Amino acid sequence: MSIHPRSRTRCGRALTALLWVALLAGCAAPVPAPVGAVRGADGVDGSRPAVAPPTAPSASVPPVEPPARGDAAAELASPAVAPSAPDQLIAQGLASWYGRQFHGRRTASGERYDMHGFTAAHKTLPFGTRVRVRSLQTGKEVVVRINDRGPYRHRRIIDLSQAAITALGVRHRGVTLVELLRE
Numbered sequence: 211m212s213i214h215p216r217s218r219t220r221c222g223r224a225l226t227a228l229l230w231v232a233l234l235a236g237c238a239a240p241v242p243a244p245v246g247a248v249r250g251a252d253g254v255d256g257s258r259p260a261v262a263p264p265t266a267p268s269a270s271v272p273p274v275e276p277p278a279r280g281d282a283a284a285e286l287a288s289p290a291v292a293p294s295a296p297d298q299l300i301a302q303g304l305a306s307w308y309g310r311q312f313h314g315r316r317t318a319s320g321e322r323y324d325m326h327g328f329t330a331a332h333k334t335l336p337f338g339t340r341v342r343v344r345s346l347q348t349g350k351e352v353v354v355r356i357n358d359r360g361p362y363r364h365r366r367i368i369d370l371s372q373a374a375i376t377a378l379g380v381r382h383r384g385v386t387l388v389e390l391l392r393e
Contacts, residue, residue, distance in 0.1 A: 297342075297391050297392065298391065298392040299389060299390070299391060300335075300341060300390040300391060300392060301367045301368075301389075302346075302367075302387075302388070302389045302390070303366065303367035303368075303388070304365050304366045304367060304385050304386070304387060304388070305343065305366065305367065305368045305369070305370055305375070305385070305386055305387075305388040306361055306363065306366050306368075306369050306370070306384065306385050307369060307370045307371065307372055307374070307375035307381065307384075308323075308325075308331075308369055308370075308371070308372070309325045309371075309372035310325060310372070313325045317329075317357050317358035317359075318331075318337075318357075318358050318359040319337040319338075319357045319358060321357055323358065323371075324371070325371055325372040325373065326371075326372070326373050327371055327373060328352060328353065328354045328355065328373055328374050328377070329354055329355050329356070329357045329358070329371045329374070330343070330354040330355070330357070330368050330369060330370050330371065330374060331356070331357075331358035331359055331360035331361060331368065331369035332356045332358075332360075332367070332368050332369075333359060333360065333361075333362075333367075335356045336356065337356055337357055338355060338356065338357075339355070339356045340353055340354070340355050340356075340393040341353070341354060341356065341368075341390050341391065341392065341393055342390070342391040342392075342393050343368065343370065343374065343378065343388050343389070343390060343391075344388060344389045344391060345378040345379065345380050345386055345387075345388055346386075346387040346388060346389060347380055347383070347386055347387065348378060348379045348380060350377065350378050350379050351378075352370075352374050352377045352378055353393055354370060354371070354374050366385070367388075367390065368388065368390060
C-alpha cells in the first residue's frame with residue numbers, strides 16, 4: 211500500500227503545526243493574581259489580604275549575597291540543596307576497593323588516583339563530597355572524599371581506596387557491607 215506524496219506533506223504540516231501549538235502553550239506565562247489576594251495551595255485566590263513584606267531586614271540576620279557568576283570556587287562552596295544533618299544515612303550496601311593497578315592514573319575528577327589517600331568512587335555524589343564509611347563487620351569508620359565515578363558492578367555502592375579499606379580492617383575480604391553517612 212502506498213501513500214500519496216501530497217498526503218504525506220499534509221500530515222507533516224499538520225504534525226508540525228500541532229507541535230508548535232504544544233510548544234507555545236508550554237511557554238505561556240501564568241496569569242498573575244490580583245493585587246491584595248493570596249493564592250492558596252489549591253491555586254484558588256483567597257479573600258485574605260496579602261501580607262506586606264518587612265520594611266527592613268532584621269539586625270540579627272545578615273543578608274546573604276549570591277556568588278558572582280563565573281566564580282567557580284564560590285559556586286562549589288554553596289550547596290545546591292539544603293544542608294542536611296551529620297550522620298544521616300545515605301546508603302547501605304557493598305563496598306569494594308581498588309589499589310595498585312590504578313595508582314597514578316587519572317580519576318573522573320581529573321586528579322591522579324593515590325592508593326594511599328582516603329578517597330573513593332561513587333556513582334552520583336558530587337566530587338569533593340566527604341562521606342563517612344562505616345564497616346558493618348568491624349564497626350570501624352573512615353572519612354573519604356569522592357574523587358571518582360563507580361563502581362559499576364552489581365549491588366556495589368562505593369569503591370574505596372586501598373588506604374580506606376585497610377583502615378576499615380576488611381581489605382582481605384575484597385567486598386564488604388558498609389553504611390555511607392553524611393559528614
